[in-house]
Amino acid sequence: MEALKDKLESSFLVFENELNGHSKNYIHQVRQKAFKVFEEKGFPTKKDEEWKYTNLKPILKKDFRVFHHNENNVDFADVRKYFLSDVDSYKLVFVDGKFSSWLSETTHEKFDICTFGSMLEKYPEVADKYFNQALPQEEPMAAINTAFANEGAFIRIKKNQTVEKPVQLIFFTSSQDQEVMQQPRNLIILEENAEVKVVERHQSLSSHEVFTNSATEIFVEKHARLHYSKVQNDTKQASLVDNTSVKQYGHSMVNLGTFSFGGKLVRNNLNFFLEDERTETYMDGISLIGEGQLVDHHTLADHKMPNCYSNETYKGIYDGNAKGVFNGKVMVHCVAQKTNAFQQNNNILLTDKASIDTKPQLEIFADDVQCSHGCTIGQLDEDAMFYLQARGIPAKEAKALLLYAFANDSLRNIKIAELRKKLNKLIASKLGVDLDFEL
Amino acid sequence: MLKINDLHAGIEGNEILKGINLEIKPGEVHAIMGPNGSGKSTLSSVVAGREEYEVSKGAIDFEGEDLMDLDPEERAHKGIFLSFQYPIEIPGVTVTNFLKTAINETRKAKGEEPMPANIMLKKMREKMALLEMDKGFLSRSLNDGFSGGEKKRNEIFQMAMLEPKLAILDETDSGLDIDALRIVANGVNKLKSKDNAVLLITHYQRLLDYIVPDFVHVLYKGRIVKSGGKELALELEAKGYDWIKEEMAL
Numbered sequence: 001m002e003a004l005k006d007k008l009e010s011s012f013l014v015f016e017n018e019l020n021g022h023s024k025n026y027i028h029q030v031r032q033k034a035f036k037v038f039e040e041k042g043f044p045t046k047k048d049e050e051w052k053y054t055n056l057k058p059i060l061k062k063d064f065r066v067f068h069h070n071e072n073n074v075d076f077a078d079v080r081k082y083f084l085s086d087v088d089s090y091k092l093v094f095v096d097g098k099f100s101s102w103l104s105e106t107t108h109e110k111f112d113i114c115t116f117g118s119m120l121e122k123y124p125e126v127a128d129k130y131f132n133q134a135l136p137q138e139e140p141m142a143a144i145n146t147a148f149a150n151e152g153a154f155i156r157i158k159k160n161q162t163v164e165k166p167v168q169l170i171f172f173t174s175s176q177d178q179e180v181m182q183q184p185r186n187l188i189i190l191e192e193n194a195e196v197k198v199v200e201r202h203q204s205l206s207s208h209e210v211f212t213n214s215a216t217e218i219f220v221e222k223h224a225r226l227h228y229s230k231v232q233n234d235t236k237q238a239s240l241v242d243n244t245s246v247k248q249y250g251h252s253m254v255n256l257g258t259f260s261f262g263g264k265l266v267r268n269n270l271n272f273f274l275e276d277e278r279t280e281t282y283m284d285g286i287s288l289i290g291e292g293q294l295v296d297h298h299t300l301a302d303h304k305m306p307n308c309y310s311n312e313t314y315k316g317i318y319d320g321n322a323k324g325v326f327n328g329k330v331m332v333h334c335v336a337q338k339t340n341a342f343q344q345n346n347n348i349l350l351t352d353k354a355s356i357d358t359k360p361q362l363e364i365f366a367d368d369v370q371c372s373h374g375c376t377i378g379q380l381d382e383d384a385m386f387y388l389q390a391r392g393i394p395a396k397e398a399k400a401l402l403l404y405a406f407a408n409d410s411l412r413n414i415k416i417a418e419l420r421k422k423l424n425k426l427i428a429s430k431l432g433v434d435l436d437f438e439l
Numbered sequence: 440m441l442k443i444n445d446l447h448a449g450i451e452g453n454e455i456l457k458g459i460n461l462e463i464k465p466g467e468v469h470a471i472m473g474p475n476g477s478g479k480s481t482l483s484s485v486v487a488g489r490e491e492y493e494v495s496k497g498a499i500d501f502e503g504e505d506l507m508d509l510d511p512e513e514r515a516h517k518g519i520f521l522s523f524q525y526p527i528e529i530p531g532v533t534v535t536n537f538l539k540t541a542i543n544e545t546r547k548a549k550g551e552e553p554m555p556a557n558i559m560l561k562k563m564r565e566k567m568a569l570l571e572m573d574k575g576f577l578s579r580s581l582n583d584g585f586s587g588g589e590k591k592r593n594e595i596f597q598m599a600m601l602e603p604k605l606a607i608l609d610e611t612d613s614g615l616d617i618d619a620l621r622i623v624a625n626g627v628n629k630l631k632s633k634d635n636a637v638l639l640i641t642h643y644q645r646l647l648d649y650i651v652p653d654f655v656h657v658l659y660k661g662r663i664v665k666s667g668g669k670e671l672a673l674e675l676e677a678k679g680y681d682w683i684k685e686e687m688a689l
Binding site: 381382383384386387388389390391392393394395397398401402404405406408409 | 484487488489490491510511512514515516520521523525526527529530531532537540541542544545548580597601
């Protein structure tokens, strides 16, 4: 396991050398600091409370390539299915860690939708102000991403601007000759009263093992509104660790959905820091996975100020020997009176071999709050199955219909109709049915 | 149409039905009455094919075909419909989509093309009018937040759409107020023809004022202990079930 750590350590020196004049600037000092955190802590192991149920060790044994010098091209025709193609959209597409300008559609006109790399060049003051200000400093996976942070998506929506078209972020891995590690870094800023819809996806096109360690920082200023969907449906050779941290300011609204059909291993660390009053936060999630797959959702709603609302609904369906993990932490600081926090995690295990470890974790230091949580683990309801079958619906379709109904309310906040359609289709195909309607 | 011969069935090793014999011909309405725990709902579940029940002996024939090895959906495709005492709530699936799936799966099983959407919609409107149902109903999630009466009406609506040969109505009257009962019964009567049959399963005689049976059977401790015409139901209502127990020396 230390092989990858050693490799990252030596790679960091190479990375620094290649920065030339930039190695002395503030951003690089932040990187160096983060690198030290990683050097000290190393990769998380099952001994860490936060990683008790998710073991990275088997992945870390592989001989991943960390740098990608060659620009690999992919044909749009081959990857079209990973895009929302019926809707006009902005696109930031990366292939093997490099920005693919010809698959992308950027803008600097009314707002900035471009790359993290060009942000570092063009707007150093933005980097100085926001870089590594939202992610938890001590999280080793986020730290190693920060240490190498160089490329990814940059979105900045200026005050009072609404972006009508959705923004698609797609990270492809196409490299065919070796196992590859990717570390995209994204920065998203919504200024006061701005609004944008974002869809993020990581997709391996490789037959080799892929390990993506992604990190995204999001700042949502007063009255701004963000709709963000993560679609996770990768190959069984691809693993993803995603650290996403959101800072929300007064009266802002964020809904963030994580729709996970898995890969090999998926770990989502999703943190919301509610920095000012009257924010609204919706976290929705689906895990629908089967044989050989693991999906782990670790979420945090950090209520630092009074009168904030958070609502979390995660649904899990596990087939084969799939393994699910859910850990929902709600922190209510002593000043955060009138907090309203709701959390729900419901799971269905379709086999005896599937498992779920679910843990609500509420830490409440204020006395005038409304916090509720609930988690359930069950099987498919036999009464309901019989009801549908007695109406002439075959067992397989009946099962799919019930699971559809079960997962359905996690799709409620999706604002992009085509995405909703796509997810419905994906759910149906994962359940092995072809239903001619949408929910 | 339906021939039940010496049927023994139970669940988890407990025998509940202990030798049922029953024959239903096209055009007939049968009522099975009996006290709680006599096996009424078990009988309807077994005919509809619920897997949890084990049939240890006997046979169920439907139009000359043995039902024993058929799944519930296959029995439905052959024209058996069970109206549930406690219909299941399915949030997120609308009444329309549910019915569309049920009807087209049945057609698929018969080798027919899906029903064109406009014809289906027309039919839905017709049947809804018959049951005095509101249009908004179609876009509601199936049984989700429905009142007891709405659920029962929805069951009969599904029956009207699926046009079964044999409809088994399990305690359809329970939880219905008198107006809803009248509407539901009226719907069932209008759907009645010389080619289809109805099996009413009920605890009370009340429903039989509205849907008049040709035959009434009394089920007690897993056996049909007495059969007669519609007057038997009135007798049961007046005297309760005790006199049968005495008469049969059970």
